[in-house]
Amino acid sequence: MLPWRNGSRRAPMDELNAVAKANGLVVIEDAAQSPGIRYKGRYTGTIGDMGVFSLNCHKIIQTGEGGVIVTDSDEFAGRLRLIRNHAEAVVATGMAVSSLVNMVGWNYRMNEVEAAVGKVQLRKLNSLLVRRRQLVDRFLNGVKGLSGLRPPSIREGCEHSFYRLMLQIDPDIIGFDAPVLVEILNKEGMDFYAGYLPINLFPMYQQQIAFGDRGCPFRCPWYEGKPDYSMDALPVVQRMRKVSFTTEVITHCIAETDIDEMIAAFHKVWARLDEVRDYAKQ
Known part of the structure:
Protein backbone atom coordinates (compact mmCIF):
# COMPACT_ATOMS: atom_id res chain seq x y z
CA MET A 1 0.00 0.00 0.00
CA ARG A 123 18.84 21.42 10.44
CA LYS A 124 16.65 24.24 9.10
CA LEU A 125 13.52 22.11 8.67
CA ASN A 126 11.68 23.09 11.84
CA SER A 127 12.20 26.83 11.32
CA LEU A 128 11.06 26.54 7.70
CA LEU A 129 7.86 24.78 8.77
CA VAL A 130 7.16 27.41 11.44
CA ARG A 131 7.60 30.18 8.88
CA ARG A 132 5.20 28.51 6.43
CA ARG A 133 2.55 28.15 9.12
CA GLN A 134 2.88 31.81 10.08
CA LEU A 135 2.37 32.95 6.50
CA VAL A 136 -0.52 30.55 5.89
CA ASP A 137 -2.21 31.73 9.10
CA ARG A 138 -1.84 35.33 7.94
CA PHE A 139 -3.42 34.49 4.58
CA LEU A 140 -6.29 32.43 6.02
CA ASN A 141 -7.11 35.13 8.57
CA GLY A 142 -7.12 37.67 5.75
CA VAL A 143 -9.65 35.77 3.62
CA LYS A 144 -11.78 34.56 6.51
CA GLY A 145 -15.44 35.29 5.96
CA LEU A 146 -15.38 35.29 2.16
CA SER A 147 -18.61 33.55 1.23
CA GLY A 148 -18.16 30.10 -0.30
CA LEU A 149 -14.40 29.86 0.38
CA ARG A 150 -13.31 26.93 2.53
CA PRO A 151 -9.90 26.68 4.26
CA PRO A 152 -8.06 23.35 4.53
CA SER A 153 -9.17 21.01 7.29
CA ILE A 154 -6.65 19.25 9.52
CA ARG A 155 -7.52 15.90 11.08
CA GLU A 156 -7.39 15.58 14.85
CA GLY A 157 -3.93 14.50 15.98
CA CYS A 158 -2.32 15.67 12.74
CA GLU A 159 -0.07 18.51 11.68
CA HIS A 160 0.19 20.19 8.28
CA SER A 161 3.38 21.17 6.48
CA PHE A 162 1.54 23.49 4.06
CA TYR A 163 3.85 22.39 1.29
CA ARG A 164 0.85 23.24 -0.81
CA LEU A 165 -2.10 25.35 0.32
CA MET A 166 -5.28 23.59 -0.76
CA LEU A 167 -8.51 25.58 -0.80
CA GLN A 168 -12.07 24.73 -1.79
CA ILE A 169 -15.04 26.71 -2.96
CA ASP A 170 -18.76 26.07 -2.98
CA PRO A 171 -19.81 26.60 -6.61
CA ASP A 172 -23.45 26.89 -5.56
CA ILE A 173 -22.56 29.94 -3.49
CA ILE A 174 -20.09 31.77 -5.70
CA GLY A 175 -21.71 30.72 -8.97
CA PHE A 176 -18.82 29.13 -10.89
CA ASP A 177 -16.25 26.34 -10.62
CA ALA A 178 -12.67 26.43 -9.34
CA PRO A 179 -10.95 26.57 -12.78
CA VAL A 180 -12.74 29.86 -13.49
CA LEU A 181 -11.65 31.27 -10.14
CA VAL A 182 -8.06 30.21 -10.81
CA GLU A 183 -8.13 31.99 -14.17
CA ILE A 184 -9.43 35.22 -12.63
CA LEU A 185 -7.02 35.16 -9.67
CA ASN A 186 -4.07 34.60 -11.96
CA LYS A 187 -5.10 37.62 -14.03
CA GLU A 188 -4.56 39.53 -10.80
CA GLY A 189 -0.96 38.32 -10.69
CA MET A 190 -1.52 35.29 -8.49
CA ASP A 191 -0.13 31.79 -9.06
CA PHE A 192 -2.91 29.27 -8.42
CA TYR A 193 -3.84 26.14 -10.32
CA ALA A 194 -6.73 23.71 -10.26
CA GLY A 195 -4.74 20.68 -9.13
CA TYR A 196 -3.33 17.71 -10.97
CA LEU A 197 -4.69 16.26 -14.18
CA PRO A 198 -6.51 13.08 -13.08
CA ILE A 199 -4.46 10.01 -13.95
CA ASN A 200 -7.37 8.40 -15.78
CA LEU A 201 -7.20 11.23 -18.35
CA PHE A 202 -3.60 10.46 -19.29
CA PRO A 203 -3.27 9.26 -22.92
CA MET A 204 -2.07 5.86 -21.71
CA TYR A 205 -5.52 5.22 -20.22
CA GLN A 206 -7.70 7.17 -22.64
CA GLN A 207 -6.05 5.57 -25.69
CA GLN A 208 -5.33 2.34 -23.79
CA ILE A 209 -1.77 2.04 -25.01
CA ALA A 210 1.12 0.87 -22.88
CA PHE A 211 3.18 -2.05 -24.16
CA GLY A 212 3.54 -2.87 -27.83
CA ASP A 213 0.87 -2.23 -30.45
CA ARG A 214 -1.83 -4.62 -29.23
CA GLY A 215 -3.24 -2.64 -26.32
CA CYS A 216 -1.51 -4.61 -23.57
CA PRO A 217 -2.42 -4.74 -20.72
CA PHE A 218 -5.82 -3.15 -21.37
CA ARG A 219 -6.94 -5.81 -23.84
CA CYS A 220 -5.09 -8.68 -22.26
CA PRO A 221 -6.60 -12.06 -23.27
CA TRP A 222 -6.50 -13.17 -19.62
CA TYR A 223 -8.66 -10.22 -18.54
CA GLU A 224 -12.34 -10.48 -19.39
CA GLY A 225 -13.48 -7.15 -17.98
CA LYS A 226 -13.80 -3.79 -19.67
CA PRO A 227 -12.12 -0.98 -17.70
CA ASP A 228 -13.87 2.37 -17.61
CA TYR A 229 -11.50 5.35 -17.42
CA SER A 230 -14.11 8.03 -18.05
CA MET A 231 -14.71 10.85 -15.58
CA ASP A 232 -18.23 9.48 -15.03
CA ALA A 233 -16.63 6.43 -13.40
CA LEU A 234 -14.89 8.69 -10.86
CA PRO A 235 -17.53 11.04 -9.44
CA VAL A 236 -15.43 12.12 -6.44
CA VAL A 237 -12.50 13.10 -8.68
CA GLN A 238 -14.91 14.90 -10.97
CA ARG A 239 -16.34 16.86 -8.05
CA MET A 240 -12.90 17.75 -6.64
CA ARG A 241 -11.87 19.26 -9.98
CA LYS A 242 -14.80 21.65 -9.68
CA VAL A 243 -14.32 22.71 -6.07
CA SER A 244 -10.59 22.59 -5.24
CA PHE A 245 -7.61 24.72 -6.19
CA THR A 246 -4.13 25.20 -4.83
CA THR A 247 -0.90 27.17 -4.75
CA GLU A 248 2.72 26.44 -3.86
CA VAL A 249 3.90 30.04 -3.55
CA ILE A 250 3.54 30.33 0.24
CA THR A 251 7.06 29.36 1.21
CA HIS A 252 9.54 30.67 3.74
CA CYS A 253 11.03 32.85 0.99
CA ILE A 254 8.14 35.28 0.60
CA ALA A 255 7.27 38.29 2.74
CA GLU A 256 4.17 39.37 4.63
CA THR A 257 3.58 42.00 1.94
CA ASP A 258 3.29 39.21 -0.64
CA ILE A 259 0.62 37.56 1.50
CA ASP A 260 -1.22 40.86 1.79
CA GLU A 261 -1.26 41.18 -2.00
CA MET A 262 -2.79 37.70 -2.24
CA ILE A 263 -5.44 38.66 0.30
CA ALA A 264 -6.22 41.85 -1.62
CA ALA A 265 -6.64 39.88 -4.86
CA PHE A 266 -9.19 37.56 -3.24
CA HIS A 267 -11.18 40.46 -1.83
CA LYS A 268 -11.12 42.20 -5.22
CA VAL A 269 -12.51 39.11 -6.95
CA TRP A 270 -15.16 38.53 -4.28
CA ALA A 271 -16.27 42.17 -4.57
CA ARG A 272 -16.99 41.54 -8.27
CA LEU A 273 -18.47 38.05 -8.19
CA ASP A 274 -21.41 39.10 -10.37
CA GLU A 275 -19.01 40.09 -13.15
CA VAL A 276 -17.12 36.81 -12.83
CA ARG A 277 -20.39 34.87 -13.00
CA ASP A 278 -21.25 36.65 -16.25
CA TYR A 279 -17.78 35.87 -17.59
CA ALA A 280 -18.13 32.20 -16.65
CA LYS A 281 -21.34 31.93 -18.69
CA GLN A 282 -19.63 33.02 -21.91
Whole structure:
Protein backbone atom coordinates (compact mmCIF):
# COMPACT_ATOMS: atom_id res chain seq x y z
CA MET A 1 0.00 0.00 0.00
CA LEU A 2 1.25 3.47 -0.90
CA PRO A 3 -0.62 6.13 1.12
CA TRP A 4 -0.11 9.65 -0.14
CA ARG A 5 -1.59 12.99 0.69
CA ASN A 6 -2.17 16.02 -1.50
CA GLY A 7 -0.66 19.09 0.07
CA SER A 8 0.64 17.04 3.04
CA ARG A 9 -2.77 16.31 4.58
CA ARG A 10 -2.14 12.95 6.22
CA ALA A 11 -3.91 9.74 5.29
CA PRO A 12 -5.61 7.75 8.12
CA MET A 13 -2.49 5.70 8.83
CA ASP A 14 -3.83 3.65 11.76
CA GLU A 15 -6.66 2.30 9.65
CA LEU A 16 -4.42 1.67 6.63
CA ASN A 17 -1.82 -0.15 8.73
CA ALA A 18 -4.56 -2.38 10.14
CA VAL A 19 -5.78 -3.27 6.63
CA ALA A 20 -2.21 -3.94 5.50
CA LYS A 21 -1.45 -6.17 8.48
CA ALA A 22 -4.64 -8.18 7.97
CA ASN A 23 -3.75 -8.79 4.33
CA GLY A 24 0.01 -9.26 4.55
CA LEU A 25 0.80 -6.02 2.72
CA VAL A 26 3.76 -3.66 3.02
CA VAL A 27 3.00 0.01 3.72
CA ILE A 28 5.26 2.51 1.94
CA GLU A 29 4.52 6.05 3.10
CA ASP A 30 4.89 8.77 0.51
CA ALA A 31 6.05 11.53 2.86
CA ALA A 32 7.54 13.69 0.10
CA GLN A 33 5.44 16.70 1.06
CA SER A 34 5.45 16.28 4.84
CA PRO A 35 8.95 16.07 6.35
CA GLY A 36 8.99 16.90 10.05
CA ILE A 37 5.22 16.52 10.39
CA ARG A 38 3.65 14.37 13.10
CA TYR A 39 0.63 12.10 12.98
CA LYS A 40 -0.64 11.25 16.45
CA GLY A 41 2.79 11.95 17.90
CA ARG A 42 4.80 10.02 15.29
CA TYR A 43 6.72 11.58 12.43
CA THR A 44 5.44 10.90 8.94
CA GLY A 45 7.61 8.42 7.13
CA THR A 46 8.11 6.36 10.30
CA ILE A 47 4.58 4.98 10.63
CA GLY A 48 4.57 2.43 7.79
CA ASP A 49 7.19 -0.14 6.84
CA MET A 50 9.09 2.41 4.78
CA GLY A 51 8.93 6.17 4.37
CA VAL A 52 9.89 8.04 1.20
CA PHE A 53 10.98 11.69 1.18
CA SER A 54 11.65 13.88 -1.85
CA LEU A 55 14.44 16.46 -1.94
CA ASN A 56 13.96 17.95 -5.39
CA CYS A 57 14.08 21.66 -6.04
CA HIS A 58 10.59 22.73 -4.93
CA LYS A 59 10.16 20.63 -1.78
CA ILE A 60 10.29 22.07 1.76
CA ILE A 61 13.93 21.05 2.09
CA GLN A 62 15.95 20.21 -0.97
CA THR A 63 19.24 19.04 -2.40
CA GLY A 64 18.45 19.98 -6.00
CA GLU A 65 17.34 16.44 -6.85
CA GLY A 66 17.09 13.11 -5.10
CA GLY A 67 15.39 11.75 -2.03
CA VAL A 68 15.65 9.57 1.06
CA ILE A 69 13.98 6.30 2.10
CA VAL A 70 13.85 5.35 5.79
CA THR A 71 12.96 2.00 7.36
CA ASP A 72 13.41 0.03 10.59
CA SER A 73 13.66 -3.22 8.63
CA ASP A 74 17.11 -4.67 7.96
CA GLU A 75 15.62 -6.72 5.14
CA PHE A 76 14.08 -3.73 3.37
CA ALA A 77 17.21 -1.64 3.97
CA GLY A 78 19.34 -4.30 2.29
CA ARG A 79 17.04 -4.48 -0.72
CA LEU A 80 16.99 -0.70 -1.01
CA ARG A 81 20.78 -0.55 -1.03
CA LEU A 82 20.79 -3.08 -3.84
CA ILE A 83 18.24 -1.14 -5.86
CA ARG A 84 20.26 2.04 -5.36
CA ASN A 85 23.50 0.54 -6.68
CA HIS A 86 22.87 -1.61 -9.78
CA ALA A 87 21.77 -4.55 -7.55
CA GLU A 88 25.43 -5.26 -6.84
CA ALA A 89 25.78 -7.53 -3.82
CA VAL A 90 28.85 -5.59 -2.64
CA VAL A 91 26.65 -2.85 -1.14
CA ALA A 92 24.46 -5.11 1.03
CA THR A 93 25.67 -5.95 4.53
CA GLY A 94 26.28 -9.65 5.06
CA MET A 95 26.29 -10.59 1.39
CA ALA A 96 29.35 -11.96 -0.35
CA VAL A 97 30.52 -10.08 -3.41
CA SER A 98 29.98 -13.25 -5.42
CA SER A 99 26.34 -13.62 -4.31
CA LEU A 100 23.81 -13.55 -7.12
CA VAL A 101 20.84 -11.22 -6.75
CA ASN A 102 17.62 -11.74 -8.69
CA MET A 103 16.92 -8.04 -9.03
CA VAL A 104 17.20 -5.18 -11.49
CA GLY A 105 19.02 -2.24 -9.94
CA TRP A 106 19.63 1.37 -10.95
CA ASN A 107 22.04 4.14 -10.08
CA TYR A 108 20.26 6.14 -7.38
CA ARG A 109 23.40 7.13 -5.51
CA MET A 110 23.40 10.62 -4.01
CA ASN A 111 26.73 12.43 -4.34
CA GLU A 112 28.59 13.98 -1.43
CA VAL A 113 27.77 17.60 -2.30
CA GLU A 114 24.03 16.91 -2.42
CA ALA A 115 24.26 15.00 0.85
CA ALA A 116 26.09 17.91 2.51
CA VAL A 117 23.42 20.35 1.31
CA GLY A 118 20.74 17.99 2.63
CA LYS A 119 22.31 17.83 6.11
CA VAL A 120 22.29 21.63 6.37
CA GLN A 121 18.73 21.81 5.05
CA LEU A 122 17.60 19.23 7.60
CA ARG A 123 18.84 21.42 10.44
CA LYS A 124 16.65 24.24 9.10
CA LEU A 125 13.52 22.11 8.67
CA ASN A 126 11.68 23.09 11.84
CA SER A 127 12.20 26.83 11.32
CA LEU A 128 11.06 26.54 7.70
CA LEU A 129 7.86 24.78 8.77
CA VAL A 130 7.16 27.41 11.44
CA ARG A 131 7.60 30.18 8.88
CA ARG A 132 5.20 28.51 6.43
CA ARG A 133 2.55 28.15 9.12
CA GLN A 134 2.88 31.81 10.08
CA LEU A 135 2.37 32.95 6.50
CA VAL A 136 -0.52 30.55 5.89
CA ASP A 137 -2.21 31.73 9.10
CA ARG A 138 -1.84 35.33 7.94
CA PHE A 139 -3.42 34.49 4.58
CA LEU A 140 -6.29 32.43 6.02
CA ASN A 141 -7.11 35.13 8.57
CA GLY A 142 -7.12 37.67 5.75
CA VAL A 143 -9.65 35.77 3.62
CA LYS A 144 -11.78 34.56 6.51
CA GLY A 145 -15.44 35.29 5.96
CA LEU A 146 -15.38 35.29 2.16
CA SER A 147 -18.61 33.55 1.23
CA GLY A 148 -18.16 30.10 -0.30
CA LEU A 149 -14.40 29.86 0.38
CA ARG A 150 -13.31 26.93 2.53
CA PRO A 151 -9.90 26.68 4.26
CA PRO A 152 -8.06 23.35 4.53
CA SER A 153 -9.17 21.01 7.29
CA ILE A 154 -6.65 19.25 9.52
CA ARG A 155 -7.52 15.90 11.08
CA GLU A 156 -7.39 15.58 14.85
CA GLY A 157 -3.93 14.50 15.98
CA CYS A 158 -2.32 15.67 12.74
CA GLU A 159 -0.07 18.51 11.68
CA HIS A 160 0.19 20.19 8.28
CA SER A 161 3.38 21.17 6.48
CA PHE A 162 1.54 23.49 4.06
CA TYR A 163 3.85 22.39 1.29
CA ARG A 164 0.85 23.24 -0.81
CA LEU A 165 -2.10 25.35 0.32
CA MET A 166 -5.28 23.59 -0.76
CA LEU A 167 -8.51 25.58 -0.80
CA GLN A 168 -12.07 24.73 -1.79
CA ILE A 169 -15.04 26.71 -2.96
CA ASP A 170 -18.76 26.07 -2.98
CA PRO A 171 -19.81 26.60 -6.61
CA ASP A 172 -23.45 26.89 -5.56
CA ILE A 173 -22.56 29.94 -3.49
CA ILE A 174 -20.09 31.77 -5.70
CA GLY A 175 -21.71 30.72 -8.97
CA PHE A 176 -18.82 29.13 -10.89
CA ASP A 177 -16.25 26.34 -10.62
CA ALA A 178 -12.67 26.43 -9.34
CA PRO A 179 -10.95 26.57 -12.78
CA VAL A 180 -12.74 29.86 -13.49
CA LEU A 181 -11.65 31.27 -10.14
CA VAL A 182 -8.06 30.21 -10.81
CA GLU A 183 -8.13 31.99 -14.17
CA ILE A 184 -9.43 35.22 -12.63
CA LEU A 185 -7.02 35.16 -9.67
CA ASN A 186 -4.07 34.60 -11.96
CA LYS A 187 -5.10 37.62 -14.03
CA GLU A 188 -4.56 39.53 -10.80
CA GLY A 189 -0.96 38.32 -10.69
CA MET A 190 -1.52 35.29 -8.49
CA ASP A 191 -0.13 31.79 -9.06
CA PHE A 192 -2.91 29.27 -8.42
CA TYR A 193 -3.84 26.14 -10.32
CA ALA A 194 -6.73 23.71 -10.26
CA GLY A 195 -4.74 20.68 -9.13
CA TYR A 196 -3.33 17.71 -10.97
CA LEU A 197 -4.69 16.26 -14.18
CA PRO A 198 -6.51 13.08 -13.08
CA ILE A 199 -4.46 10.01 -13.95
CA ASN A 200 -7.37 8.40 -15.78
CA LEU A 201 -7.20 11.23 -18.35
CA PHE A 202 -3.60 10.46 -19.29
CA PRO A 203 -3.27 9.26 -22.92
CA MET A 204 -2.07 5.86 -21.71
CA TYR A 205 -5.52 5.22 -20.22
CA GLN A 206 -7.70 7.17 -22.64
CA GLN A 207 -6.05 5.57 -25.69
CA GLN A 208 -5.33 2.34 -23.79
CA ILE A 209 -1.77 2.04 -25.01
CA ALA A 210 1.12 0.87 -22.88
CA PHE A 211 3.18 -2.05 -24.16
CA GLY A 212 3.54 -2.87 -27.83
CA ASP A 213 0.87 -2.23 -30.45
CA ARG A 214 -1.83 -4.62 -29.23
CA GLY A 215 -3.24 -2.64 -26.32
CA CYS A 216 -1.51 -4.61 -23.57
CA PRO A 217 -2.42 -4.74 -20.72
CA PHE A 218 -5.82 -3.15 -21.37
CA ARG A 219 -6.94 -5.81 -23.84
CA CYS A 220 -5.09 -8.68 -22.26
CA PRO A 221 -6.60 -12.06 -23.27
CA TRP A 222 -6.50 -13.17 -19.62
CA TYR A 223 -8.66 -10.22 -18.54
CA GLU A 224 -12.34 -10.48 -19.39
CA GLY A 225 -13.48 -7.15 -17.98
CA LYS A 226 -13.80 -3.79 -19.67
CA PRO A 227 -12.12 -0.98 -17.70
CA ASP A 228 -13.87 2.37 -17.61
CA TYR A 229 -11.50 5.35 -17.42
CA SER A 230 -14.11 8.03 -18.05
CA MET A 231 -14.71 10.85 -15.58
CA ASP A 232 -18.23 9.48 -15.03
CA ALA A 233 -16.63 6.43 -13.40
CA LEU A 234 -14.89 8.69 -10.86
CA PRO A 235 -17.53 11.04 -9.44
CA VAL A 236 -15.43 12.12 -6.44
CA VAL A 237 -12.50 13.10 -8.68
CA GLN A 238 -14.91 14.90 -10.97
CA ARG A 239 -16.34 16.86 -8.05
CA MET A 240 -12.90 17.75 -6.64
CA ARG A 241 -11.87 19.26 -9.98
CA LYS A 242 -14.80 21.65 -9.68
CA VAL A 243 -14.32 22.71 -6.07
CA SER A 244 -10.59 22.59 -5.24
CA PHE A 245 -7.61 24.72 -6.19
CA THR A 246 -4.13 25.20 -4.83
CA THR A 247 -0.90 27.17 -4.75
CA GLU A 248 2.72 26.44 -3.86
CA VAL A 249 3.90 30.04 -3.55
CA ILE A 250 3.54 30.33 0.24
CA THR A 251 7.06 29.36 1.21
CA HIS A 252 9.54 30.67 3.74
CA CYS A 253 11.03 32.85 0.99
CA ILE A 254 8.14 35.28 0.60
CA ALA A 255 7.27 38.29 2.74
CA GLU A 256 4.17 39.37 4.63
CA THR A 257 3.58 42.00 1.94
CA ASP A 258 3.29 39.21 -0.64
CA ILE A 259 0.62 37.56 1.50
CA ASP A 260 -1.22 40.86 1.79
CA GLU A 261 -1.26 41.18 -2.00
CA MET A 262 -2.79 37.70 -2.24
CA ILE A 263 -5.44 38.66 0.30
CA ALA A 264 -6.22 41.85 -1.62
CA ALA A 265 -6.64 39.88 -4.86
CA PHE A 266 -9.19 37.56 -3.24
CA HIS A 267 -11.18 40.46 -1.83
CA LYS A 268 -11.12 42.20 -5.22
CA VAL A 269 -12.51 39.11 -6.95
CA TRP A 270 -15.16 38.53 -4.28
CA ALA A 271 -16.27 42.17 -4.57
CA ARG A 272 -16.99 41.54 -8.27
CA LEU A 273 -18.47 38.05 -8.19
CA ASP A 274 -21.41 39.10 -10.37
CA GLU A 275 -19.01 40.09 -13.15
CA VAL A 276 -17.12 36.81 -12.83
CA ARG A 277 -20.39 34.87 -13.00
CA ASP A 278 -21.25 36.65 -16.25
CA TYR A 279 -17.78 35.87 -17.59
CA ALA A 280 -18.13 32.20 -16.65
CA LYS A 281 -21.34 31.93 -18.69
CA GLN A 282 -19.63 33.02 -21.91
